[in-house]
Amino acid sequence: MTQNLVIIGAGMATGRALEHLLDAEPDAYNVTLFNAEPRGNYNRIMLSPVLSGDKAYDEIVTHTAEWYDENGVTCRFGEKVAGIDRTAKTVTAANGDVVPYDKLLLGTGSNPFMIPLPGHDLEGVIAYRDLEDTERMMTMVEGQKVVVIGGGLLGLEAAAGMAARGVDVTVVHLMGHLMERQLDEAAGYLLRKALIDKGITVKCSANSKEILGKDGHVTGLLLEDGTELPCDLLVMAVGIRPNTALAAEAGLAVGKGIHVDDQMVTSDADILAVGECVEHNGALFGLVAPLYEQAKVVAQTLLGQEAAFVQKEVSTKLKVTGCDLFSAGDFADGPGREDIVFRDPARGVYKRLVLEENRVKGAVFYGDTADSNWFFGLIKDGTDVAEMRETLIFGPAFQGGTPLDPMAAVAALPDDAEICGCNGISKGTIVAAIQDGATDLAAVRTVTKASGSCGTCTGLVEQVLGATLGDDFVIPAAQSMCGCTDLAHEEVRRLIKSKGLKSMPAVWQELGWKTTCGCHVCRPALNFYLLADWPVEYQDDPQSRFINERKHANIQKDGTFSVVPRIWGGITNPDELRAIADAADKYHVPTVKFTGGQRIDLLGVKGEDLPHIWADLNKAGLVSGHAYSKGLRTVKTCVGTDHCRFGTQDSTGLGIRLEKMLWGSWTPHKLKLAVSGCPRNCAEATCKDIGVVCVDSGYQVSIGGAAGMDVKETELLCQVATEDETMEVVAAVTQLYRENAKYLDRIYKWMNKVGLDWIKDQIDDPDTRRALADRFELSQSIYRKDPWAEHARDKAETYQPLANLTLEAAE
Amino acid sequence: MTNWIDIGALEDVPARGARMIKTAFGCVAVFRTGDDQVFALDNACPHKAGPLAEGIVHGTKVTCPLHNWVISLETGQAQGADEGVVNTYPARIEEGRILLDAACLMRRAA
Ligand SMILES: Cc1cc2nc3c(=O)[nH]c(=O)nc-3n(C[C@H](O)[C@H](O)[C@H](O)COP(=O)(O)OP(=O)(O)OC[C@H]3O[C@@H](n4cnc5c(N)ncnc54)[C@H](O)[C@@H]3O)c2cc1C
Ligand code: SF4
Secondary structure (H helix, E strand, C coil): CCEEEEEECCCHHHHHHHHHHHHHCCCCEEEEEEECCCCCCECHHHHHHHHHCCCCHHHHECCCHHHHHHCCCEEEECCCEEEEECCCCEEEECCCCEEECCEEEECCCEEECCCCCCCCCCECEECCCCHHHHHHHHCCCCCCEEEEECCCHHHHHHHHHHHCCCCEEEEECCCCCCCCCCCCHHHHHHHHHHHHHCCCEEECCCCEEEEEEECCEEEEEEECCCCEEECCEEEECCCEEECCHHHHHCCCCECCCEECCCCCECCCCCEEECCCCEEECCECCCCHHHHHHHHHHHHHHHCCCCCCCCCCCCEEECCCCCCCEEEEECCCCCCCEEEEEEEEHHHCEEEEEEEECCEEEEEEEECCCCCHHHHHHHHHHCCECHHHHHHHHHCHHHCCCCCCCHHHHHHHCCCCCEEECCCCEEHHHHHHHHHCCCCCHHHHHHHHCCCCCCCCCHHHHHHHHHHHHHHHCCCCCCCCCECCECCCHHHHHHHHHHCCCCCHHHHHHHCCCCCCCCCCCHHHHHHHHHHHHCCCCCCCCHHHCCHHHHHCCEECCCCCEEECECCHHHCCCHHHHHHHHHHHHHCCCCEEEECCCCCEEEEEECHHHHHHHHHHHHHCCCCECCCCCCEEEEEEECCHHHHCCCCCCCHHHHHHHHHHHHCCCECCCCEEEEEECCCCCCCCHHHCCEEEEEECCEEEEEECCEECCCEECCEEEEEECCHHHHHHHHHHHHHHHHHHCCCCCCHHHHHHHHCHHHHHHHHHCHHHHHHHHHHHHHHHHHHCCCHHHHHHHHCHHHHCCCEECHHHHHC | CCCEEEEEEHHHCCCCEEEEEEECCEEEEEEECCCCCEEEEECCCCCCCCCHHHCEEECCEEECCCCCCEEECCCCEECCCCCCECCEECEEEECCEEEEEHHHHHHHHC
């Protein structure tokens, strides 16, 4: 007698298993197929094209009513199985029917995970899993608002599908970049840009707090930071959980999913499972490729054949038109790895391969996925790529030939070959310009614009110069910022402004960085450039700062730190001194020293004590002196008219005002000021970065002094009549320095490059001066704050060891 | 034999950053790269024992805060012209937690 096979769930996995089974032995089983959804098997992954309107539901049905009929499958659609009795070997349908089985196949799929935020049960809060969800999203029309929580594959497909219908969509994503499990930051950045171009609002690093509603219906989403996003529908696409409830109730072994062996058999020999509901060797599944492999195996097992499921690499593509991305393999774990990175900013292309022992382990492509299958093949087969390593990233077309001499390659290019992608300049145009007398890079750039935008073709332009002029042209050794780029600091600064690059991944991508995430040379510089140019938009990145600025204290050679509280203008009082003395006692500070900047240095503080000593000093009103920063250090003063018989102005008062205006600001290098009350100059103002010397008729502001490895006297910038004007001049020149200087150039070095006259021109023009001072003030509205207080309050934990294993290890 | 111990949550270590842990045999720096790999190394540069946990992390390397030696997180080898090597210890991530091989830490002591 034929055996009874009962299948629970008519999804993609069981559907495929059924096909294999019926192909091999149509009469092996009497099949009964239950499905909670009121329909048979359809191609779930094509719901997104249905949502965007590119396909109709009919087109994505895998098995029609006729198909089930022809193959003798008893369909019980719209009926959820309520229980399994393993002793009696029966299942019970929702309506109470009891159906006996010889073999039972579970294919219950997954449940979308719903974050239990307040309001998650409001009407209008849905997941994205089945046709009902899709149809609900399709009711949204132009002008309506939808919030999608989750910037993964599903969330973005939902967002793009609705945006294509003219719906106003906002994606709220918890992590720093989109699809963080499949993409690295660079690809995430490009994807975000493409989605924004489609009119979708993307909020990363955004934490949802509460779903708002009215009369039982959703009206908006409230974020942790207080932002309120109104919406008519809220889609949660934050992940899936294997649907194991039925199996667990029946007493089958269940972990995160239903445990199965290599034959897809559960802990009960007569019950098999397949699809997203299973757990195999600790792994869960969320893409169809491995499920189809499982389906093959489960069919063979049911037919008594030998078969074993083996996990393979999976790859992901996003089904959103205009966003070509591909990610495969594993770039998240394991030592001995190397990256090969290729970027083509003009085309918006990013490719990254992760290699280990000459084998490709992972790949992320954005913008050009034409060769992704070839690479995926290399990953799956574990091909040894040692031979083609140099040209590997360019894909299969480039393999097999000998590497070209770059100069010969350029010489061989036809005249209409494009050299500068940004400006659309061909080789012929550049050659013509050279023949007309433009014989160096700057001249070619001026005449043709080639290499004047993103600058990444600079090398190519130089090669064209070389090929055209022969030995008359020596390709200059680029003074690049670091090994990650061929661009010089100045070019990077210019491009950050002109291209509006507001994040590190944006710079890395648009300027063609050769590494995944920069190095210790370029990252601190980029962090400064970005925060100086985009104070409001850019978020300071502590991980790109040297330790002193990250921990707001100076590291000493023995790994301890020094702590220097700010003493405004060098003026203190007994209470502050007492608090400093108490702190020195309490934290066993071995050395207490007066600095040259009129303050007190507590040397030898343990890293772990930093937040505590800061909190104590804060209580007495003392804040960070930034003695560790590329930023404002001190404003040294003399006693001026308050006490000195020669004093012409209130130098102390002005010094304190200046320090209160400037503190907390970041500058290309350290910034020291001084104010002397008369030309006797007791505050040594003329060897500071900015010095003010008071005279009877007003204030002389001079810049570019130094008293370090180089000793320099300041040069006069201007003389003004009032304290207020002095304040504005100092703010303006500080901002000019912040906006233009190369990172780690003191003012005198910057002045040598741009010339004092140019600086004077800017400061003498009242409009320019005011605009500079205004921009400085805008930046200060964010950075004028005490980092000690902030760290003592919010980050104290991070100053402690992550774990203390001294006890455990001693056992 | 391995003996994986849970030393903390991945999110407690900033991406492209590190935290230090104390062991009976000295401090170990636990690094997290930009793409969420974790590595554990002795917290002392082979040059002048600089605290590597305080360095700038880039790719799978860290730059020592004292004299800018660049150390591979994978092998512990100093890069470029510099020569020296730091002990490394097996580390991995499981369900958002960082695990270190305690057995290996102990072996160092022996
Ligand atoms: C919008 C969307 C886009 C996707 N895009 C891709 C993609 O591009 N590439 C890719 O590889 N994957 C994609 N996926 C994932 C892919 O669709 C799933 O991996 C696949 O459908 C899982 O198949 P399954 O058979 O395990 O489960 P399902 O297809 O979910 O089928 C399970 C079925 O079991 C039924 N069921 C559950 N419990 C019971 C019960 N007690 N009684 C009766 N019936 C029950 C459910 O109603 C459901 O119909 C996408 C998924 C979605 C939702
Ligand atoms: S600089 Fe002039 S005003 Fe100031 S203390 Fe010296 S002599 Fe007095």
